[in-house]
Amino acid sequence: MNENYNISSSPHIRSKVTTGSIMLYVIIALLPATIFGVYTFGVPALFVVLITTASAVLTEYIYQKLMKKRVTIGDFSAALTGLLLALNLPAEAPWWMCVLGSVFAILIVKQVFGGLGQNFMNPALGARCFLLISFTGRMTSFVYDGVTGATPLALLKAGESVNLMDMLIGNEAGTIGETSVIAILIGAMFLIAMGIIDLRIPGTYLASFVVFIVLFGGHGLDLTYITAHLCGGGLMLGAWFMATDYVTSPITKSGQIIYGICLGVLTGLFRLFGGSAEGVSYAIIFSNLLVPLIEKITLPKPFGKGGEK
Numbered sequence: 001m002n003e004n005y006n007i008s009s010s011p012h013i014r015s016k017v018t019t020g021s022i023m024l025y026v027i028i029a030l031l032p033a034t035i036f037g038v039y040t041f042g043v044p045a046l047f048v049v050l051i052t053t054a055s056a057v058l059t060e061y062i063y064q065k066l067m068k069k070r071v072t073i074g075d076f077s078a079a080l081t082g083l084l085l086a087l088n089l090p091a092e093a094p095w096w097m098c099v100l101g102s103v104f105a106i107l108i109v110k111q112v113f114g115g116l117g118q119n120f121m122n123p124a125l126g127a128r129c130f131l132l133i134s135f136t137g138r139m140t141s142f143v144y145d146g147v148t149g150a151t152p153l154a155l156l157k158a159g160e161s162v163n164l165m166d167m168l169i170g171n172e173a174g175t176i177g178e179t180s181v182i183a184i185l186i187g188a189m190f191l192i193a194m195g196i197i198d199l200r201i202p203g204t205y206l207a208s209f210v211v212f213i214v215l216f217g218g219h220g221l222d223l224t225y226i227t228a229h230l231c232g233g234g235l236m237l238g239a240w241f242m243a244t245d246y247v248t249s250p251i252t253k254s255g256q257i258i259y260g261i262c263l264g265v266l267t268g269l270f271r272l273f274g275g276s277a278e279g280v281s282y283a284i285i286f287s288n289l290l291v292p293l294i295e296k297i298t299l300p301k302p303f304g305k306g307g308e309k
Contacts, residue, residue, distance in 0.1 A: 019116070022246070023076035025196050029187035030083055030241065036183040037176035040144075041091035045176045049086040051095050055102035056082030063111050077116050081105050084124035087177025087237065088281070089131075090142050097135060101127040121288040122242050125281045132281070142173035149173050153232035156225075157277040164224065167231040178234040188240040201249060202239040204260025205267075206230065212268030235267065238280040248288040255291075255298035262287045262294075 038045045060078040064071045073079070085101050105127035110119045132139045142151055151173050152162040166172050170180025177184075191197045210226055219225040230236070243249065243263055250259050263283050270279020 018075075019077065020075040022196055023080045025191065025194050026241065027076060027080055027083060029190045029196075030080075030087065030177070032183040032186045033087060033177040033180060033237065034083065036170055036180045037087065037091070040170060040179065041176060045091035047095070048089055048091060048093055048098055048176060049083065051098040052086040052089070052102050053079055053082035055099045056085070056106050059103050059106040060111065063107060069115075072116065075116065078106055081110070081123045084122075084177075084242065085127050088124060088128045088175050088234065090139065090174075091176055092141065092143055093138065097131060097138065101131050104130050117247055119247055121285050122245050122248050125238075125242055125284055129281050129285060142175075144171075144173035151233065151277065152228065153271075154277040156228050156232060157271070162228050162232070164227055164231065167228065175234065178237045181231045181236050184236045184240060188236075191240070191244075197240070197244045200253065200256045201244050201260045201263075204257050205239045205243055205263040206235075208261045208264025209235070209267050210264075212265055213272075216268065216272055229271070233271075233278045234280040238284055239263075243284050243287070248291060250291050250294050250298065252295060252298040252300075255294045258294050258298065259287055259291065262290060 034049060038049065056078045057073050061071055061073050063069075064073075082102050082105075085105055086098070089098065089101070105123035109121060109123040109126040110116065113119050128139075141148060143149075150158075152167055155162055163172075167179075168181050170183065172179050188197075188202070192199070210230070213219075213226055213229055214221060217225060217229075243260075250256050266283035266286055267279045270282055271277065
């Protein structure tokens with residue numbers, strides 16, 4: 001197959017930033033949440049992290065070898081996918097579920113569509129939703145401090161009170177990486193400082209979600225209620241680490257604003273009016289599917305090709 005490349009004249013913008021360095025920065029940024037999750041949930045959480053990450057890397061390696069493609073595990077994208085999936089799983093997830101989720105993320109969501117840069121949704125979230133639909137009971141059973149119980153978000157949806165300080169610190173039931181808002185924000189600040197992400201998508205996401213909660217949550221400007229929703233579930237992890245995925249988010253500035261609004265509205269809809277207390281994963285996936293349309297209507301018109309002069 002012939003490939004035509006259009007080479008433009010100089011100057012060219014060059015950067016020392018590589019795909020591997022970006023992925024590595026995100027992995028480093030996830031370490032506070034990962035370490036806290038292992039500290040909170042113990043050895044089972046560590047096993048989940050190791051199994052999902054190793055399975056994701058191994059799946060990508062085997063697939064690329066079998067298909068006689070260039071092996072790209074050195075760019076850390078597969079390792080990042082495995083780690084993100086682990087942080088979205090309960091610590092009690094059995095090993096076979098971890099392996100199945102990693103294989104689905106890498107093989108079905110990523111490689112079948114052409115590999116890194118071609119996937120139409122976030123692979124880790126695609127795998128999480130696959131597991132959630134297939135094994136709902138196991139995916140929604142959480143143990144904290146030796147006791148099986150509901151997450152704070154489920155308690156909030158049921159009209160019960162929650163402890164905001166525990167939600168900020170992470171002393172609560174939930175998936176491995178979503179419980180500690182403080183740990184997540186430490187990683188997010190690192191990414192902002194390194195220039196990997198900015199506030200446009202997560203800021204718009206969280207702001208539009210708050211507006212939706214205020215308008216339709218039935219509690220008005222109740223700061224306790226709003227803060228509990230912000231700290232509960234996977235909102236913070238999703239907003240800072242998955243909604244900002246370069247491949248599945250818009251490239252235009254105005255498109256990123258629209259994308260963030262879609263995320264906030266969909267998350268609010270799923271949380272307030274859906275059957276589940278959570279909705280971040282589905283909101284991000286649905287918004288990923290809207291990205292081509294968002295980019296189509298927000299791309300600037302090219303100069304000299306029917307565009308504005």
